Amino acid sequence: MSARFAPIVFGSLALLGWEAGLRAFDVPAYVVPSPVAVLASFVADPVGLLVSLASTLAIAFVALTVAALLGAAMAVAMASSRWAQAAIQPWAVALQVTPLPAIAPLIIIWVGDPFAALVVCATIVAFFPLFANTATGLASPPAALQDLFHLYGAGRWQTLRLLRLPAALPYFLSGLRISGGLALVGAVVAELVAGSGGFASGLAYRILEASYRLDMPRMFAALVLLAVAGVAIDHGLAACGRFVLRRWGQS
Amino acid sequence: MAFCDENDDDATTLFFCPNRARSGRSRAPPGMLTLTDVGRRFPGATPGGTEALRDANLLLSAGDFVALLGPSGCGKSTLLRLIAGLDRPDSGQLTWDAGQPPAPGEIGYVFQDATLLPWATTADNVFLPLRLRGESRAQAQPAIAAVLARVGLTGFENARPQQLSGGMRMRVSIARALVTQPRLLLMDEPFAALDEFTRHRLQTDLLALWQGLGCTVVFVTHSIYEAAFLARRVVLMTPRPGRIAREMLSPLQAGANNDADKRLHPDYARFVADIAHAMEAALQ
Numbered sequence: 001m002s003a004r005f006a007p008i009v010f011g012s013l014a015l016l017g018w019e020a021g022l023r024a025f026d027v028p029a030y031v032v033p034s035p036v037a038v039l040a041s042f043v044a045d046p047v048g049l050l051v052s053l054a055s056t057l058a059i060a061f062v063a064l065t066v067a068a069l070l071g072a073a074m075a076v077a078m079a080s081s082r083w084a085q086a087a088i089q090p091w092a093v094a095l096q097v098t099p100l101p102a103i104a105p106l107i108i109i110w111v112g113d114p115f116a117a118l119v120v121c122a123t124i125v126a127f128f129p130l131f132a133n134t135a136t137g138l139a140s141p142p143a144a145l146q147d148l149f150h151l152y153g154a155g156r157w158q159t160l161r162l163l164r165l166p167a168a169l170p171y172f173l174s175g176l177r178i179s180g181g182l183a184l185v186g187a188v189v190a191e192l193v194a195g196s197g198g199f200a201s202g203l204a205y206r207i208l209e210a211s212y213r214l215d216m217p218r219m220f221a222a223l224v225l226l227a228v229a230g231v232a233i234d235h236g237l238a239a240c241g242r243f244v245l246r247r248w249g250q251s
Numbered sequence: 252m253a254f255c256d257e258n259d260d261d262a263t264t265l266f267f268c269p270n271r272a273r274s275g276r277s278r279a280p281p282g283m284l285t286l287t288d289v290g291r292r293f294p295g296a297t298p299g300g301t302e303a304l305r306d307a308n309l310l311l312s313a314g315d316f317v318a319l320l321g322p323s324g325c326g327k328s329t330l331l332r333l334i335a336g337l338d339r340p341d342s343g344q345l346t347w348d349a350g351q352p353p354a355p356g357e358i359g360y361v362f363q364d365a366t367l368l369p370w371a372t373t374a375d376n377v378f379l380p381l382r383l384r385g386e387s388r389a390q391a392q393p394a395i396a397a398v399l400a401r402v403g404l405t406g407f408e409n410a411r412p413q414q415l416s417g418g419m420r421m422r423v424s425i426a427r428a429l430v431t432q433p434r435l436l437l438m439d440e441p442f443a444a445l446d447e448f449t450r451h452r453l454q455t456d457l458l459a460l461w462q463g464l465g466c467t468v469v470f471v472t473h474s475i476y477e478a479a480f481l482a483r484r485v486v487l488m489t490p491r492p493g494r495i496a497r498e499m500l501s502p503l504q505a506g507a508n509n510d511a512d513k514r515l516h517p518d519y520a521r522f523v524a525d526i527a528h529a530m531e532a533a534l535q
């Protein structure tokens with residue numbers, strides 16, 4: 001059997017086992033909901049959850065875009081000057097190792113607009129892989145190729161445009177794929193921290209709301225939606241990366 | 252000068268003294284580059300660092316084909332990089348007869364790996380040196396087509412490096428080095444990673460290219476056979492510290508038998524043996 005269908009087969013078997021287990025041991029729905037109950041909860045009010053998902057995805061998408069622009073720009077700045085490298089690197093690492101839940105309340109207070117605050121939080125999480133990958137890619141051309149550019153009197157700008165940037169493209173794209181998932185996670189974590197005091201329309205807010213009401217099926221429906229969105233983002237970015245690389249002859 | 256030893260009367264050896272005529276030629280060829288007591292030391296793990304090159308003296312004449320021969324670590328690449336201007340000596344000097352170091356494009360450099368841009372086609376890779384000096388693709392097209400024809404790659408203009416064999420990639424690399432019509436072609440073990448059949452083909456083709464173009468070639472190798480087959484002059488180097496031990500002139504006729512016959516010629520066999528003996532003596 002093709003490995004392509006393995007996740008579907010595995011998932012279906014797990015769901016069957018889950019449903020059968022609950023029925024066999026008579027587990028109450030407020031502890032663990034059955035897959036059927038989760039599906040029913042989603043079908044009962046799909047619009048509410050989907051609107052919330054769209055709101056969270058909007059935050060993640062804007063954050064990913066900002067992180068991509070900022071990460072690439074700072075990596076290029078770092079590649080073009082030792083001073084910039086010394087100045088930027090430690091701060092980028094400091095940003096990466098600070099847990100988002102610890103700084104999210106501060107950001108939410110500082111940035112007045114809730115949407116912007118959540119975008120800032122998600123951007124912080126999505127920034128580092130893009131930045132670090134692009135920086136690695138910019139430094140990746142072998143020494144001999146750099147010597148060759150030097151030999152022909154290439155300037156900084158020429159070397160960047162004709163050697164470093166094309167070499168960094170695959171690294172940037174794999175960074176984008178990692179950060180795509182992280183931007184979604186960052187958006188949800190920030191929404192959770194913000195709670196009802198924040199921008200009360202995201203998927204995290206639905207999860208909180210359902211948990212207050214002990215509405216387990218609804219909570220699971222939101223979680224499943226989140227997971228599906230994460231997988232879709234990952235697949236979409238992977239396909240997008242393959243397309244770009246093929247176009248640029250780097251496949 | 253250290254390399255000017257009048258007592259050595261070995262027929263295959265010629266130490267370069269500017270005032271001594273070269274055997275078989277009535278007029279000394281025009282000079283190009285003189286290296287005087289050139290030294291290079293790299294800071295490293297050992298105290299005092301690695302002395303990659305000590306007191307190297309070498310005269311490079313226009314149109315010559317010189318092989319730098321020696322075991323790995325004897326400073327061949329270091330010497331080549333100094334000539335290319337990719338590195339600077341710690342002592343001694345390089346004197347260019349033109350009065351100033353060559354402009355970009357006057358030196359071609361071929362590395363052990365083809366070092367092509369993996370995302371660029373054959374034509375774009377060869378275009379690179381011209382592009383870097385501001386030529387447009389349309390301007391450069393005749394030069395690209397001509398040099399690709401010279402190295403036998405017509406028809407592969409749009410192939411990318413990963414679609415080409417190792418030998419063809421090396422041909423692209425050579426074409427890229429030749430596209431600016433350099434006066435000096437530097438090659439650092441360019442064929443070392445290729446299989447023997449491909450290597451022999453490329454060696455033969457390189458000699459034909461050299462005879463057609465008339466540029467000066469400095470060819471780094473650790474193969475005695477390759478040095479004897481290609482070079483008019485073989486420079487023997489020894490490691491720790493890297494130094495030039497001696498030079499030997501090829502007894503073979505330039506331009507004759509540039510094919511498999513040459514590898515069976517008694518003069519070639521003798522030259523190989525002479526180099527091997529000289530190398531053995533130098534390494535002791």
Ligand SMILES: Nc1ncnc2c1ncn2[C@@H]1O[C@H](COP(=O)(O)OP(=O)(O)O)[C@@H](O)[C@H]1O
Nearest residue numbers: 293295301303322323324325326327328329330
């Ligand atoms: N950039 C460098 N830094 C430190 N040591 C170097 C460097 N380049 C060469 N060396 C050392 O100098 C010696 C000669 O190197 P190289 O010229 O590459 O030798 P070859 O090309 O003959 O094998 C070696 O011992 C090598 O380790």
Ligand SMILES: [Mg+2]
Nearest residue numbers: 327328329439
């Ligand atoms: Mg070497």
